[in-house]
Amino acid sequence: MIEEVFRAEYGRAVSVLTRVLGDIDLAEEAVQDAFATAVLRWPVDGVPPAPAGWIITTARNRAIDRLRREAKGSEKYAEAARLQHDPETQEAGDVADDRLRLIFTCCHPSLAPQAQVALTLKLLGGLTTAEIARAFLVPEPTMAQRIVRAKGKIRAARIPYRVPRDADLPERLAAVLAVVYLIFNEGWLDKAELADEAIRLGRVLAQLMPDEPEVWGLLALMLLVASRREARLRAGEIVLLEDQDRALWNADLVAEGQDVVRRCLRWNRPGPYQIQAAINAVHSDPPTDWHQVVALYDQLMAITPSPVVALHRAVAVAETHGPAAALLEVEVLDLDRYHLFHAVRADLLQRLGQDPTAALQAALDRAEHPAERDLLRRRLLLAAADQQDRADDDH
Structure with a gap:
């Protein structure tokens, strides 16, 4: 149970505490302390009715305790007092969701793109450094250094944890979409909560930026891939696409994904996610038209060539x-x-x-x-x- 709550709520807890504390490291440590406390107390006291709220409240109290222990003057005591007595309020802004707020702030232009994605995966998805390294196809020590440097850059540059202005949203979009897609890829096979979280974030992004075709393209891609989740494994073993039982595919997700692809086609502003979604739409309409798939990959290679x-x-x-x-x-x-x-x-x-x-x-x-x-x-x-x-x- 605790592991399930960790996977589902770690990102939310860190994002809420980051907003409240204004410090990534302090937020992470407080949330980790809260989960460590849960490991000890929940088996004895039982799982609380609202596990996420319990984690956030406990983490907030841990942060207050730490500020008091480390206080060297009135400033630290004042901060601890503020946290203890002020209610946690939601900021008004273009991104009403704490997790999206943290994604956009972690994707600040002063950070390297790979650092933006890696740091946000760790904070929002609760992924380990090893899991993120696998997603990037790099050694784990390389990824660990990348995350440490990203946090150091945020501290040194005093990057604020706030909602980006409308004018700043488009330039942050590419990294944000990469974050959401990597979270989806990490979760869609056997960590359903991560994949579902990625789709949820994709839907919120689509509401936030309704005229951005790549946002919709990513949403369509995730919906079409997720539609095959029940057919992808049989008795814990991977079933390749050509061998899958299509009766197990989620027809609602297929239909929604194909509708979104058609919406993207009407924009006529193709991008990588839209093309990948179109490829999956072709696969979702048997028999697969492989000549069309090759043509779509040709288009994808022209836009974003890669091995x-x-x-x-x-x-x-x-x-x-x-x-x-x-x-x-x-x-x-x-x-x-x-x-x-x-x-x-x-x-x-x-x-x-x-x-x-x-x-x-x-x-x-x-x-x-x-x-x-x-x-x-x-x-x-x-x-x-x-x-x-x-x-x-x-x-």
Whole structure:
């Protein structure tokens, strides 16, 4: 229960305490202290009727206690007194939600884009540094340094925790959308509360910025991907898209996502999230028109070229021009750290009648998620057995 509350409410608690305290580190420490207290007290006293409110109140009291302990003069005592006696009030502004307020302030232009995303993932999603590092495909120590530097920059530059003005919202949007999408990606497979939180934030963003097509594109993308959640796993094992039972897809989310994609098309201002949403809309309308998927990936490569986009395009190319053509495109990509690169390469090799075991082992060595590792182990066992059968036939 405590872990569920942590995943669902950590971000809200930190964002509320950050607004009240004006200090990220103090807010984080107070919330962590509150959860540590919950671990001790809830099994004995029972879970409170409003767990989130209990955490926020307890964290606020911990912050007051710390300010009193560290007080060296009247200023610290005055701050502690203010926190104790003043009610927590909501600020009026363009972003009424505390979590969105913290996202936008963490995405301040003075921070590097990757630091903006990483810091907000940690504060809003309650993700560990290791989880964020996996999302970024970088080593954990690198990500830890990035987060520490981001916090230091906020302190040194005295970046305020306040709602951005209307004029500042568009320039912060790209980083905010990246944050929401990464939270969704971290959660959609087996951490439903994170994926649902990302969709909730996407809906609020769409209400906040109704004329921004990329906001709607991201919302459509998340809805269409989330529609397949129930079919994505079977007995804890990953089921690939082509093998999924479409009867398990959430028809309401599919319909809503497709409606939003059509809305984006009417704007005729394509962006990366809108194109990815359109690709998923094509997949949601069987049978998949792979030529249309390749054309959409061509458009995506023209706007935001990257090795990962090229890898996904190659998967579609395999369906339109065959695995040999796709393998030629995959082999030139610099994605050795990315497990899906090796998994795609293994699939193409197998379809060409070549030995995929080395590529599958490389994918397994780099995969992090247990369900992905289980899938790769099964594929590796099947591939090894197939290679043994071929060797026996040759003899």
